[in-house]
Amino acid sequence: MSERVAVRKTYKLFIGGKFPRSESGRSYLVQDSNVPLASRKDARDAVLAARAAVKGWAGATAYNRGQILYRVAEMLEGRREQFVALGVPADEVDAAIDRWVWYAGWSDKLPQVYGGANPVAGPYFNLSSPEPTGVVAVVAPEQPALLGLVSVIAPAIVTGNTVVVAASPAQPLAAVTLAEVLATSDLPVGVVNILTGRISETAPTLAAHMDVNAIDLTGVADAELAADLEVKAAQNLKRVLRPAPADHDWTADPGVTRMTTLLETKTVWHPKGV
């Protein structure tokens, strides 16, 4: 009996809930697989998809967003072996699953921890609440391939933002495989969009894009490129998360800064009276 010929996977981009090839028709070779080399046009298409998803996702209840992030953890748990087969250490996969669970719980707690009533000196009701900033561009760190990726996506979306992620060029397989997890987790289309390819090609387009509200430079290792992206981001005053230090410990408690940097605080006043 002859050995079965395996069905190989075609790795593709993840934009607006679909898995398209790059419109440029280009690819590059990673771990014996052809991976799309996203173009500037792909980046712009991803921003459109992310923007279209903002209203529904930001408007979803915190309870609903929390359940969906927890669902991502469930789906990832079921695909543990798939990531291990890609070379992701098993304990990193476990940590990535746990991180989704951790962030899932934040959805309906951060507004209480980070907002609240303000005791103004006068007869006024005064309440501050955090709101998502909108579309966030994210440059994912190269290592750890899965935990790092999850650790930049989850804090951005749990509060209602949508993201366009530039995956690490050296680690795209974990990113595309995570997209398959997200696509089966009831996450509305366009909330997470993932581009593979060169950071030097996609990130400047995202940093300069006038319909992107914030940029997370965590994965930008080149200090000169990071500074250039921050300059581009200033054009419409994007909120900026600066690059993480090379020795950043991704297994430590992430804290809330990743979430709060991508939030706006809205304060509403109303007089009290009869």
Added chain:
Amino acid sequence: MFEYAPAPESRSVVDIKPSYGLFINGEFVDPTDGGSFKSINPASEEVLAEVAEAGAGDVERAVAAAREAYDKVWGPMPGRDRAKYLFRIARIIQERSRELAVLESLDNGKPIKESRDVDLPLVAAHFFYYAGWADKLEHAGFGANPRPLGVAAQVIPWNFPLLMLAWKIAPALAAGNTVVLKPAETTPLTALLFAEICQQADLPAGVVNIVTGAGDTGRALVEHPGVDKVAFTGSTEVGRAIARSVAGTRKKLTLELGGKAANIVYDDAPIDQAVEGIVNGIFFNQGHVCCAGSRLLIQENVADRVLESLKRRMAQLRVGDPLDKNTDIGAINSAAQLARIKELSDAGSAEGAERWSPPCELPDRGFWFAPTIFTGVTQAHRIAREEIFGPVLSVLTFRTPAEAVEKANNTPYGLSAGIWTDKGSRILWTADRLRAGVVWANTFNKFDPTSPFGGYKESGYGREGGRHGLEGYLNV
């Protein structure tokens, strides 16, 4: 209008020196290169004082003094002691509030009733509020051991000179930072009087440094490699330039920039209250307010009634001597600002909007602009898109709540907004959808040290005031 006898506040309570040096390391010093500029009273064009212009060498000295004070005194000092200094400053401000209010009105042109009843009480309250945080930072929700950043470079505008100083200095010092602050070149005097208050409070030398000057001084300060934090309030254009200049550095940045706030009046709004709010929203402080309600959106079916009432109310506004206690609208802060207001207003007429001002006699000397409204404004008009920063209101109409929200959000700015309606659920529905950092419902232009202030989108980032205001000055 009723004839009122003049009721001028005495300016003898304040002793303005003929010239002022820079406040560096606890002392007033001459600038290295000897440059200076004049600060004038915009209501009379009279020169009030000659003020030192800090060059790059002076900024260097000030940053070095702040660094040394941070390393040796203020950084190591227990929070409870920092708190006491801030409480002390708050008390001295209360004690000397009339002097500060008169000086503010002289240098800025704002009516004394505003500097006396709004600016100064808020300044003292701001220091009092943040004083209490200095020894409670570990309870502020930013982790167990939040640390200060170091030296803060702070650049403030001319519209609320002392209040903006308080918004910058109080949280910075409470969190344990030291500061170098540059006041605006047209309104440096109350900051220099504040420097004297720091001396009177025995605040350790170098904790607060004040460098006066114009744009070049500010640039030298925010670009200085020795600062850890940059805080700026001013125009979006300058804010963008600062964001570019700190790119690639470790400096933490907060920006409070321009606005073009929508003030939405629904057809069930109490009209008289709404009109008071509209007037307060755009004519408070001559409209020199980043969160001014400069775009009035009226539901179409009540537009005529609201405008009729608004015009009747505007005819009662008294424009004139800022030191007169009856004055509602004072002087425009500078010739340059007056030129900008005139240019944009002329553009409003040229683009086809209809201009109206009440009969209004303006003084001969000084910088003045009559309260003005434009009706028939479209969203494409410059006066609906650009920040005028003067007593000029653009009036648009809408038919449905959805259209009101759409128009309100149709701007790159997102600092503030107003809502007028008697229906609670409509307030909350609208507030949820407005992309603005402060939403005033059935009120406008209210401020409080406990209440976070700051913008969405191109109105900047970070919040000033409240617990949130500490975040920009801590390593969190």
